[in-house]
Amino acid sequence: QQQVKQSPQSLIVQKGGISIINCAYENTAFDYFPWYQQFPGKGPALLIAIRPDVSEKKEGRFTISFNKSAKQFSLHIMDSQPGDSATYFCAASMYSGGGADGLTFGKGTHLIIQP
Amino acid sequence: ETGVTQSPTHLIKTRGQQVTLRCSSQSGHNTVSWYQQALGQGPQFIFQYYREEENGRGNFPPRFSGLQFPNYSSELNVNALELDDSALYLCASREESTDTQYFGPGTRLTVL
Numbered sequence: 001q002q003q004v005k006q007s008p009q010s011l012i013v014q015k016g017g018i019s020i021i022n023c024a025y026e027n028t029a030f031d032y033f034p035w036y037q038q039f040p041g042k043g044p045a046l047l048i049a050i051r052p053d054v055s056e057k058k059e060g061r062f063t064i065s066f067n068k069s070a071k072q073f074s075l076h077i078m079d080s081q082p083g084d085s086a087t088y089f090c091a092a093s094m095y096s097g098g099g100a101d102g103l104t105f106g107k108g109t110h111l112i113i114q115p
Numbered sequence: 116e117t118g119v120t121q122s123p124t125h126l127i128k129t130r131g132q133q134v135t136l137r138c139s140s141q142s143g144h145n146t147v148s149w150y151q152q153a154l155g156q157g158p159q160f161i162f163q164y165y166r167e168e169e170n171g172r173g174n175f176p177p178r179f180s181g182l183q184f185p186n187y188s189s190e191l192n193v194n195a196l197e198l199d200d201s202a203l204y205l206c207a208s209r210e211e212s213t214d215t216q217y218f219g220p221g222t223r224l225t226v227l
Contacts, residue, residue: 006157041220042221043117043220102160102161102171102173103160104160105159107156
């Protein structure tokens with residue numbers, strides 16, 4: 001599977017600030033780009049996802065920006081709160097016929113929101 | 116909650132042993148996937164089952180095998196355990212209408 005590169009590895013943001021996490025992919029066959037949030041001792045939980053036919057998707061305080069030509073996508077968390085402190089993973093997969101294949105994950109970003 | 120449960124929560128085995136991990140997913144979710152998450156890393160795709168047949172596999176050796184049952188439960192079996200198999204093993208079931216994968220809380224496997 002092609003790699004998905006995620007940055008930064010760790011991020012500290014003040015409460016109320018904007019958290020930005022970036023990902024880049026290589027495989028142009030990828031057709032589905034989700035972001036997952038993971039708290040210690042828990043499994044990843046889907047936060048927001050995008051397909052390449054749109055350049056931006058917003059859900060509440062969370063926004064995905066997608067640049068197909070650059071093969072990059074990013075997660076923006078507006079008005080960051082201490083409860084957002086977690087590890088965030090970007091991922092990508094191919095939509096093949098009847099469904100998606102396995103997800104290819106980035107290595108994760110450990111986000112800390114300081115009060 | 117995602118509706119995906121896994122058992123056991125924690126497990127300790129010794130090198131060379133065999134282990135079976137279990138997952139129960141939601142009714143109607145016909146696809147189940149298993150992932151391995153090493154400490155400090157992102158999950159890595161092991162394989163996927165659709166209607167009880169394996170239909171996708173990541174870069175894992177044949178000693179990693181699985182089963183899916185008609186009652187939306189599944190198993191991950193690992194033979195000849197190695198120290199590097201120590202990880203969090205995640206099960207995910209897919210809601211086909213939205214193509215969304217819902218993860219369980221995982222089983223923490225330690226190989227000594």
